[in-house]
Amino acid sequence: MTGAAGRVWLGALAGLAAGLPSLHAQRVWHRSLYPYAYYSSIDGLWLAGHVGVSTPIGFAERPEPHAAALNLDAGTSMQGSYSVVADAQVPALWAGWRLRVTLSAARDNRLGFYGLGNDTPYTADSVTADSPYFYQVSRTYPGARATVQHRLVGPLRVLVGAAITRTDFRPLPGRSVFRQNVASGAVDSTFIPFTDRTVRAGLVLDTRDNELAPHSGLVAEALFASGPGYTRTTGSARVFVRPLERVSLAARVAGEGTSGSPPVATQIEMESSELPFIAVGGYHSLRGYYDARFIGSGKLLGGLEARYAPVLAPTVVEVQIVGFYDVGRVFGPGEPFQVTTNGLHQSGGAEVAVHFLRNTLVVVGVGAGSEGAQFLFGTQWSY
Numbered sequence: 001m002t003g004a005a006g007r008v009w010l011g012a013l014a015g016l017a018a019g020l021p022s023l024h025a026q027r028v029w030h031r032s033l034y035p036y037a038y039y040s041s042i043d044g045l046w047l048a049g050h051v052g053v054s055t056p057i058g059f060a061e062r063p064e065p066h067a068a069a070l071n072l073d074a075g076t077s078m079q080g081s082y083s084v085v086a087d088a089q090v091p092a093l094w095a096g097w098r099l100r101v102t103l104s105a106a107r108d109n110r111l112g113f114y115g116l117g118n119d120t121p122y123t124a125d126s127v128t129a130d131s132p133y134f135y136q137v138s139r140t141y142p143g144a145r146a147t148v149q150h151r152l153v154g155p156l157r158v159l160v161g162a163a164i165t166r167t168d169f170r171p172l173p174g175r176s177v178f179r180q181n182v183a184s185g186a187v188d189s190t191f192i193p194f195t196d197r198t199v200r201a202g203l204v205l206d207t208r209d210n211e212l213a214p215h216s217g218l219v220a221e222a223l224f225a226s227g228p229g230y231t232r233t234t235g236s237a238r239v240f241v242r243p244l245e246r247v248s249l250a251a252r253v254a255g256e257g258t259s260g261s262p263p264v265a266t267q268i269e270m271e272s273s274e275l276p277f278i279a280v281g282g283y284h285s286l287r288g289y290y291d292a293r294f295i296g297s298g299k300l301l302g303g304l305e306a307r308y309a310p311v312l313a314p315t316v317v318e319v320q321i322v323g324f325y326d327v328g329r330v331f332g333p334g335e336p337f338q339v340t341t342n343g344l345h346q347s348g349g350a351e352v353a354v355h356f357l358r359n360t361l362v363v364v365g366v367g368a369g370s371e372g373a374q375f376l377f378g379t380q381w382s383y
Contacts, residue, residue, distance in 0.1 A: 097150055145275070156203065220238075221236045
């Protein structure tokens with residue numbers, strides 16, 4: 001992030017923070033400021049800091065974690081990755097309306113890149129002293145994203161949004177699959193860097209009892225997005241049931257198809273009503289595989305989770321032990337999206353999740369697939 005861009009974003013953040021309390025003068029606004037650290041099997045140790053301001057829902061029980069919140073998180077890793085995110089969310093301040101604006105500047109300095117398609121090979125012997133980053137690439141992607149949702153009837157909302165992201169890729173030292181794909185034309189170098197200006201619209205059906213840590217309910221999304229030279233259609237459904245007080249079950253199915261000529265910067269991510277996420281491979285899609293292990297213009301995901309709470313003190317703390325099973329695949333160049341059980345990659349694992357008060361969740365665990373295991377860390381559920 002350049003100094004000029006940083007000053008603009010921090011100025012906008014400060015202005016919005018100053019203006020939020022005036023939206024509803026009698027509300028109580030809580031401030032938070034703290035450092036934190038965590039470990040990633042990809043980036044090693046992360047050192048980060050958080051500053052935020054939020055106003056609570058009130059005494060009425062509602063699924064939203066807060067009425068409004070403005071947060072700034074910044075961190076850097078031992079492997080050269082960094083992330084600066086200013087996120088303003090207003091899910092329950094205005095009746096029937098939701099707003100989210102996110103400004104970000106980030107670099108994934110060890111992002112996976114194994115080629116395009118569902119059958120890209122992995123050979124451990126390809127990673128040598130002369131080619132230590134054979135299956136990795138550095139991705140930098142500053143961006144801005146805004147989403148507005150309005151309740152149509154009951155739990156059904158309509159969504160509109162826009163985003164702009166400039167994605168650049170930098171080959172890491174030594175031989176790599178990314179260098180080979182650029183040289184062969186499999187990755188079109190004319191789209192590096194790529195400025196993605198997108199608009200999107202869709203419908204969201206949401207009956208969750210708690211948006212951050214649901215025990216019951218359904219979230220179904222139907223989204224359409226249009227960017228430079230491509231369109232994509234995304235559908236997903238997440239179901240949560242609670243057969244016993246301490247037991248919760250969750251399931252997810254999601255698919256995305258594209259038309260036109262989506263560049264590799266777009267193919268790495270999958271759309272959602274909140275923020276896009278890396279797929280297929282990584283914490284939010286196929287745990288047990290490296291981030292962006294499989295890249296394609298179409299994506300298919302599925303998953304099951306069983307969660308047991310040995311510690312349960314509602315509204316104070318909940319500790320859950322989680323077992324999960326994920327499947328996923330991509331559809332490469334020339335392959336149309338379809339719902340199929342063929343070619344699905346599988347992974348499974350276990351996690352421990354701690355839910356503090358109303359709006360804090362920490363998840364750690366291990367996922368394993370056919371290529372080894374990955375350490376998992378998240379501040380929200382995988383889905």
